[in-house]
Amino acid sequence: MILLDQVVSRNEKTASRILAGEAVVLTPMDSKIHGFNETGSRIWELLADRPTLSEIVAHIHREFEVSQEQAQSDVIAFIEELVARGMVTLGQRSREG
Amino acid sequence: MAKTAKQGGASQEGVSRSGSWMQRLRAKAQANNIPLHVMLELTNHCNVWCRHCYISDRPPKGELTLDEFKGILDQLAEAGTLFLTLSGGEALIHPEFFEIAAYAREKGFSLTLFTNGTMITPRVADRLVELCPQRVEISLLGGLAATHDQIMQTPGSFERALRGARLLVERGVFVQIKTTWMRQNIEEAQQIQSLVEEVGAASFRGAYMVIHRRDGSTEVADMRATPEQLRAVARRAYERLGEKGIPPEPEPLTEEQRRETSPCGAGQSSCCIDSYGNVYPCAAIDTALGNLREESFVDIWGGSQELKKIRAIRIADLPECSACHLFMRCSRCAGLAKMETGSLLAASPQACIVAHAFEDFFQEKRCELQ
Numbered sequence: 001m002i003l004l005d006q007v008v009s010r011n012e013k014t015a016s017r018i019l020a021g022e023a024v025v026l027t028p029m030d031s032k033i034h035g036f037n038e039t040g041s042r043i044w045e046l047l048a049d050r051p052t053l054s055e056i057v058a059h060i061h062r063e064f065e066v067s068q069e070q071a072q073s074d075v076i077a078f079i080e081e082l083v084a085r086g087m088v089t090l091g092q093r094s095r096e097g
Numbered sequence: 098m099a100k101t102a103k104q105g106g107a108s109q110e111g112v113s114r115s116g117s118w119m120q121r122l123r124a125k126a127q128a129n130n131i132p133l134h135v136m137l138e139l140t141n142h143c144n145v146w147c148r149h150c151y152i153s154d155r156p157p158k159g160e161l162t163l164d165e166f167k168g169i170l171d172q173l174a175e176a177g178t179l180f181l182t183l184s185g186g187e188a189l190i191h192p193e194f195f196e197i198a199a200y201a202r203e204k205g206f207s208l209t210l211f212t213n214g215t216m217i218t219p220r221v222a223d224r225l226v227e228l229c230p231q232r233v234e235i236s237l238l239g240g241l242a243a244t245h246d247q248i249m250q251t252p253g254s255f256e257r258a259l260r261g262a263r264l265l266v267e268r269g270v271f272v273q274i275k276t277t278w279m280r281q282n283i284e285e286a287q288q289i290q291s292l293v294e295e296v297g298a299a300s301f302r303g304a305y306m307v308i309h310r311r312d313g314s315t316e317v318a319d320m321r322a323t324p325e326q327l328r329a330v331a332r333r334a335y336e337r338l339g340e341k342g343i344p345p346e347p348e349p350l351t352e353e354q355r356r357e358t359s360p361c362g363a364g365q366s367s368c369c370i371d372s373y374g375n376v377y378p379c380a381a382i383d384t385a386l387g388n389l390r391e392e393s394f395v396d397i398w399g400g401s402q403e404l405k406k407i408r409a410i411r412i413a414d415l416p417e418c419s420a421c422h423l424f425m426r427c428s429r430c431a432g433l434a435k436m437e438t439g440s441l442l443a444a445s446p447q448a449c450i451v452a453h454a455f456e457d458f459f460q461e462k463r464c465e466l467q
């Protein structure tokens with residue numbers, strides 16, 4: 001199960017770029033190319049800083065004018081999808097950093 | 098209303114069979130002036146000495162430093178480049194290859210490596226795997242060791258290239274074997290095909306255009322396959338596959354295609370940077386658009402008048418080719434056309450020879466079969 005204090009990191013094997021506002025992500029593990037919508041792209045962009053799920057939710061809630069609940073369920077669903085596709089990994093924030 | 102992540106948050110498609118996705122990406126890159134694909138030449142040095150090689154200055158002097166490469170990669174990431182091809186010369190001979198490549202991966206680029214494969218030992222293969230390259234393209238210049246080694250002018254290079262390919266395939270890397278067809282090797286297509294299968298490479302590509310050297314010398318022209326040899330390739334396809342080996346008659350160009358379509362991708366959403374920092378519309382067009390030691394990438398990509406002219410070229414601007422019924426079948430290279438004739442808009446005599454050798458044979462067969 002996904003916990004809100006877990007840190008989300010991009011899988012280091014992926015290659016990606018935000019092109020005209022849209023994230024394009026390549027996963028060499030399965031030779032696939034993925035495109036995200038506006039919110040998905042923003043989340044992918046945020047992942048560069050290895051945020052926790054709650055930090056992502058806070059950004060989406062604020063930037064996309066959706067309710068906290070809506071943002072939370074959308075973000076969790078999206079991150080679960082990325083985990084399933086092997087594009088991100090979940091971890092704990094180390095105490096030092 | 099704001100879109101949420103859940104509403105079709107992610108869509109995906111296989112890169113290898115993602116024609117439509119790549120087309121969409123390319124169209125988007127063109128519309129937004131994004132250099133989606135960049136070929137970066139790390140060095141002109143090489144450990145072998147191919148007779149046909151277009152690189153002419155060896156040993157090179159005053160090539161870019163590690164810091165300069167990093168600065169260029171920063172600029173390319175900023176400009177939106179996603180696909181980065183590292184080439185040369187032989188990129189793997191560069192003492193800082195792995196530092197440059199690792200930096201590129203950190204910056205999010207999808208990496209392709211062009212190499213002669215001869216320097217890929219188990220240790221190098223392990224380090225390449227760590228970079229998660231999208232693909233590695235290895236040059237094989239003959240189906241027989243003697244032919245390959247003679248073209249590369251290096252005994253043992255055939256075995257080493259194949260070993261390199263095997264080591265990468267074993268480690269799950271997407272390997273493409275690549276052959277530049279020449280008078281010396283075109284009759285070994287069958288052996289090359291068997292080697293590609295034996296090694297387990299994911300794909301194979303052969304190229305018929307042999308371009309002139311960058312110093313303008315034209316002696317490599319003598320290495321090109323003869324029209325008779327090309328015709329024999331077509332004949333073998335026919336003998337092997339029968340009617341299926343004969344492609345349908347080439348489609349004529351529509352008015353819209355003539356008016357709207359660029360004849361090739363050079364400078365549209367891709368470019369090439371050599372090991373001195375010169376930016377070119379592609380590896381074969383010898384007009385430098387600017388130098389990254391003097392100007393920023395964005396200034397060259399957005400400001401070069403030469404590049405604007407190249408981007409504006411449409412098929413209709415090519416006097417001979419726009420009227421040619423073989424256009425859709427022809428592998429004309431604008432850079433080679435310029436080397437041969439002085440004009441980026443001219444027909445390329447070499448491309449004409451290749452296109453006609455194949456099509457004339459197929460046309461005769463079509464008539465016979467009717």
Ligand SMILES: C[S@@+](CC[C@H](N)C(=O)[O-])C[C@H]1O[C@@H](n2cnc3c(N)ncnc32)[C@H](O)[C@@H]1O
Pocket residue numbers: 143149150151152184185186187188211212213234235236275277306307308309310317
């Ligand atoms: C210049 S090499 C650099 C990468 C690497 N050293 C290799 O040989 O694969 C890139 C590709 O260009 C091809 N090539 C070299 N000289 C050429 C020429 N004059 N015309 C066409 N292709 C050429 C090579 O065979 C190789 O496939």
Ligand code: SF4
Pocket residue numbers: 143144145146147150151152185186187212213
């Ligand atoms: S291996 Fe590549 S760079 Fe080296 S001489 Fe041959 S074609 Fe040129």
Ligand code: SF4
Pocket residue numbers: 417418421422423424427428429444445446448449452453
């Ligand atoms: S290069 Fe020659 S064969 Fe090719 S399209 Fe132009 S005229 Fe036709």
